[in-house]
Amino acid sequence: MRKTSESPLPRIIIEGVQKTYTLRHSNSFKESFVARLRRKRTSTSFTALNDVTLTVHEGEAIALIGYNGSGKSTLLKLVSGVLRPDAGRVRTRGRVAGLIEVGAGFHPDLSGRENVYLNAAILGMAKEEIDARFDEIVAFSEIGEFIDTEVKHYSSGMFVRLAFAVAIHTELDILLVDEVLAVGDAPFREKCNAKIRELVSAGKTLFIVTHDLGMVSEICNRGIVLRQGELIFDGAMPEAIAALKGSR
Ligand SMILES: Nc1ncnc2c1ncn2[C@@H]1O[C@H](COP(=O)(O)OP(=O)(O)OP(=O)(O)O)[C@@H](O)[C@H]1O
Secondary structure, eight states, X not given: OOOTTSOOOEEEEEEEEEEEEEEEOOOSHHHHHHHHHTTOOSEEEEEEEEEEEEEEETTOXXXXXXSTTSSHXXXXXXXXXXXXXXXXXXXXXXXXXXXXXXXXXOOTTSBHHHXXXXXXXXXXXOHHHHHHHHHHHHHHHTOGGGGGSBGGGXXXXXXXXXXXXXXXXXXXXXXXXXXXXXGSOHHHHHHHHHHHHHHHHTTOEEEEEOSOHHHHHHHOSEEEEEETTEEEEEEOHHHHHHHHXXXX
16 A cells, blocks of 8 residues: 555656657649659658656646647647557556547537537446436536537537536546637636646646646646657746746
């Protein structure tokens, strides 16, 4: 058994991670064929993450910050398992709930109600558990009568409300949030921030990508700064923001 004096257990371990994307320079088979005949390159590779290593412990609230294209979303997708690294490895311990892209995990032709069941089941909840929490989920989302409308008619804010409401009502250990909350209106964002603070105080792990430095300064106790795919700072939030501003 773990002694209370010991440091918290790791929830996310990222070791020497590298991710490269292939950028194609031709659209059709014909273009590729002609390019090959002319010995032109039809694709190049682009390193989005280079040798990134970090460990996140239970109860930590981490802000992943960096300018556009620095690799933040790529790193979060590796943690959520949506992407795989080309080198290195990513390990997580516990249930991971991810809000990575607006509408991800939702089926457009199903209603909000059906999508709640689908999403919650993907996050590991049994039907009885979902039944018991359904009203709370809908109340938190403030979707109201639209719960029986097909989600293809939802606005991006409505998607995020429902996805966030489902995620926080699951037995999660790690919450991954990628910028998506930005599409919610100010009162809903404030409600999400309060809920996130509550989860963090309850010992859950938060890993959030955002450009909202005010919000993460309030919520997060550690900042990771990426610059062109490299981790350039890992430490307290005020210093992380200073490192970000100096990384242009
Ligand atoms: N599927 C893809 N194919 C090719 N390149 C990609 C792909 N996804 C991301 N990239 C490139 O990888 C780099 C890192 O992208 P990523 O989305 O991780 O950055 P980010 O820090 O989240 O950016 P932003 O702040 O703009 O959201 C960018 O240059 C981007 O163009």
